[in-house]
Amino acid sequence: MAHPSLLELTRLAGLPASCADSVEIAGTDPVLPIRYRVATAGAAAIAAAGMAAAELWALRTGRRQQVQVDARAAALALRSSRYLRIDGARPAEDEALTGFYPLKNARWIYLHCNFFNLRARNVEVLGVPERKDAVAAAVATWGGDALEQALFEAGGCGAFVRSEDEWRALPQARTVAQLPLIDIVKIGEAPARPLPAAERPLSGIRVLDLTRVLAGPTCARTLAEHGADVLRITGEGMADSGIADFDTGLGKLSAYLDLRTAEGAQALQTLIGSADVFSQSYRPGSLARRGFSPEALARMCPGIVYVSLSAWGHEGVWRERRGYDTVVQSANGFAFQGKEREPRFLPVSAQDYVAGYLLAFGAMVALARRAREGGSWLVRTSLANAGQWIRAHGLLDPAQYAHVPAELPDDELRALMGAIDSPVGRLTYLKPAVRMSETPARFARPAVPLGYHPAAWPA
Numbered sequence: 001m002a003h004p005s006l007l008e009l010t011r012l013a014g015l016p017a018s019c020a021d022s023v024e025i026a027g028t029d030p031v032l033p034i035r036y037r038v039a040t041a042g043a044a045a046i047a048a049a050g051m052a053a054a055e056l057w058a059l060r061t062g063r064r065q066q067v068q069v070d071a072r073a074a075a076l077a078l079r080s081s082r083y084l085r086i087d088g089a090r091p092a093e094d095e096a097l098t099g100f101y102p103l104k105n106a107r108w109i110y111l112h113c114n115f116f117n118l119r120a121r122n123v124e125v126l127g128v129p130e131r132k133d134a135v136a137a138a139v140a141t142w143g144g145d146a147l148e149q150a151l152f153e154a155g156g157c158g159a160f161v162r163s164e165d166e167w168r169a170l171p172q173a174r175t176v177a178q179l180p181l182i183d184i185v186k187i188g189e190a191p192a193r194p195l196p197a198a199e200r201p202l203s204g205i206r207v208l209d210l211t212r213v214l215a216g217p218t219c220a221r222t223l224a225e226h227g228a229d230v231l232r233i234t235g236e237g238m239a240d241s242g243i244a245d246f247d248t249g250l251g252k253l254s255a256y257l258d259l260r261t262a263e264g265a266q267a268l269q270t271l272i273g274s275a276d277v278f279s280q281s282y283r284p285g286s287l288a289r290r291g292f293s294p295e296a297l298a299r300m301c302p303g304i305v306y307v308s309l310s311a312w313g314h315e316g317v318w319r320e321r322r323g324y325d326t327v328v329q330s331a332n333g334f335a336f337q338g339k340e341r342e343p344r345f346l347p348v349s350a351q352d353y354v355a356g357y358l359l360a361f362g363a364m365v366a367l368a369r370r371a372r373e374g375g376s377w378l379v380r381t382s383l384a385n386a387g388q389w390i391r392a393h394g395l396l397d398p399a400q401y402a403h404v405p406a407e408l409p410d411d412e413l414r415a416l417m418g419a420i421d422s423p424v425g426r427l428t429y430l431k432p433a434v435r436m437s438e439t440p441a442r443f444a445r446p447a448v449p450l451g452y453h454p455a456a457w458p459a
Helices: 004-012 017-022 038-061 071-077 116-126 132-139 144-153 164-168 171-178 215-225 243-248 262-272 294-300 325-332 350-373 383-392 410-415
Strands: 023-026 067-070 099-102 108-111 158-160 183-188 206-210 229-234 252-256 277-280 305-310 376-382 417-422 425-430 434-436
Touching (some): 004 038, 017 023, 017 038, 038 071, 038 383, 038 434, 067 071, 108 132, 108 144, 116 132, 116 144, 144 158, 158 325, 164 325, 183 294, 183 350, 206 215, 215 229, 215 252, 215 277, 215 350, 229 262, 262 294, 325 383, 376 383, 410 417
Parallel strands (some): 206 229, 206 277, 305 376
Antiparallel strands (some): 108 158, 417 425
């Protein structure tokens, strides 16, 4: 019988249950010493993306193929950037101000200062220089709700560390609970586009990737591993994600465009004209104000699949707040260890990666619908939705994971690694966790520095 979590995703996407018959998920939690069943959720999301790729392959060829995912590999895929090496070494990353800080009432707040612009806004709210001791002293004079709100209003980023019960009591949590885990919605009419014969499930599919950090880039990387041409667009001078950009950049081209200029916006519009998928993770409404809403793109390029990621959901009082996996973990109880104990993050970015694989699954389901019936499509989820779904899998008893090692054995880990030459050196990376019997998932292009290529589709 098919895996229950995979069957749930199949149902949510409106697919027949028989689609899961050729998918096998081996193993279960615990893989790592974590109370949440992250391997189960991660394996299901990865398997769903593989199942959708197999469906596209069947549309091209009429042939079915087997899809396999091992839960141990899936668990590692939820922190894949941890394993990225350049010429055998991991570059140092400076996140001196990012972290948990005690508040005046013995509670905690998390400040996300990884990006220079957010760091500047956070310390501006606190009225101190960019020094950890000064930040800590200032935070200790605040209450959690007040500082969190002040950070949001100033365009900064952070979250008051809450218990799961405190999260569930918030209006935004109730909104998230009412939203579907993933939306796949028709937003416009367009002729059907049958898929021609090709060597890979997504051969000839063009993807514009306007996302950052982990979740959105993981979606586009997953499409690349099944043969899509992915062009990542970012702005020169914007804060980057360090080594994670190389891990999520596997299989992609990368170019700079400044969407604040008329020339940059026009160049993006030109690229959209021959794109199949447009993936973005700006806060709700941000791109719409620049003329790139889902509805605008459906008119601009009938047949487009518009993929949208948000932190807190596309509805609710928090919909415009900044958020990343660590910020959401702080707010929704994943990091909470007790009211007077220092919080601790999960050793995986489960919400980020699960959301990314779910979006890739939805994008491929939408491409299959476009091939059969036509139309333009919107696919969306949020980190908060992914967190809710992970939590819905239930908790392990501490005795089940207390003695589980923090890492897989070296020989098992080596078998999961791949390598490719890039402009910055030899990249060693975690290979895709999905196994496809006819079209193995692989990266046809190495990761490159941001802005390495022109803003143009390959010939």
